[in-house]
Amino acid sequence: MATDKLIAMKVFRRVAELGSFTRAADDLDITAATVSKHIAFLEQDIDTRLINRTTRRMNLTDAGLAFLKRTQALLDDLEEAELEARGFQAEPRGTIRLNAPMSFGLTHITEAIDSFLERYPLIDIDLQLCDRMVDLVEQGVDVAIRVRSELADSSLRAKALRQSRNVVCASPSYLTNAPEIRSPADLAAHNCLLFTLHDRPNVWQLGDEAVTVRGNLRTDSSLSIRQSLLRGLGVGLLPWFLVQRDIEAETLVPLLEAYPPKGYTIFALFPPGRRQPTKVQLLVEHLDQHLGDQPYWE
Structure with a gap:
């Protein structure tokens, strides 16, 4: 494979992955004009448009997306071959x-x-x-x-790396003046904070029960929910790995432990x-x- 074409493929890969000619130029420490020349050379060499670009945005063509997949694999294989050629000493x-x-x-x-x-x-x-x-x-x-x-x-x-679980929890300050929570049905009387990236944010599967919950905060950030729970806004369903230290410190209290959420x-x-x-x-x-x-x- 000609050196110029290999370099052009490396440049194309970074443009596609970063979604920008300018960002790719900065990443590769070359000028944006040089990036454009490499892409033009590659498209002319294979007689196919790989990137649709305007003054404001760019996106890969179908051919460009397919070519990117092959390019990534080829460049990764070349990197592996170089490592093997060094006898894994490097x-x-x-x-x-x-x-x-x-x-x-x-x-x-x-x-x-x-x-x-x-x-x-x-x-x-x-x-x-x-x-x-x-x-x-x-x-x-x-x-x-x-x-x-x-x-x-x-x-x-x-x-698969590890198994984990979710936990229903709230702060002691919230629970002090809130109705008691003994069963999943009791959550209907509480302000439940909803994580919008769950498949069904307002349906919590607790043990064998699926309960519909409501609250005045919906967000795509579980970190945001954790902070609101610590400030006493309501009840949340969060990953154990996120609140384990809070529960150990007793700044959050685990609830409904007899009704474990799905792992x-x-x-x-x-x-x-x-x-x-x-x-x-x-x-x-x-x-x-x-x-x-x-x-x-x-």
Whole structure:
């Protein structure tokens, strides 16, 4: 493969993954004009438009999306081949694009990333914290961490890391002047804070009972709900990994423990049809060790 074409493919990959010619230029430490020349060369070489672009935005064509998937796999394989050619004597290097939920990422992933980067100083991590599912191929994500009871997209390659659970809880200050909560039905008399990224935010499955709840706060941030619970706004249904320390400190109180919510799995997800590069495998192994045989928050 000609050197010019290989460089152009690397530039195209960063443009597609970052969604911007300017951001790709900054990332690659070249000019935006040089980025444009590489993309034009690549489109002319394969006689196909890969990117539709205007003065305000850009998006991949169908051909561009398909080409990106192949380009990512090819460049990752080349990186692996270089590592093998060195006899694995060289330190793993390169960039890992990691996507994780905001709450789990901030409370449990960033610490593991710090120790990973200390161990592998030639690796860079591009961390995206987002509670919403993203297209791993289009966004150029190497590995995504997701907290789900089940996976809707069966085309993604997945590795189950740990099991965890949710808990109903509230602050002592809220409970002091609120009606008693002895059964799930009692929640009807309470201000329940709703996490909008749940499949059914206002239906809480507690044990064998599905109860409809209502409240004056709806948000796509479980971190925001935690803060509101600590300030005494109402009752919440949150991951144990997020509130375990609050419950131990008795700033939040677990409720309805005889009616445990449905459990869920913490998954590592990978783009379909691609073998994970060594650097990605090392990161997932490091996360696995960091979480412990039994999650430390349990």
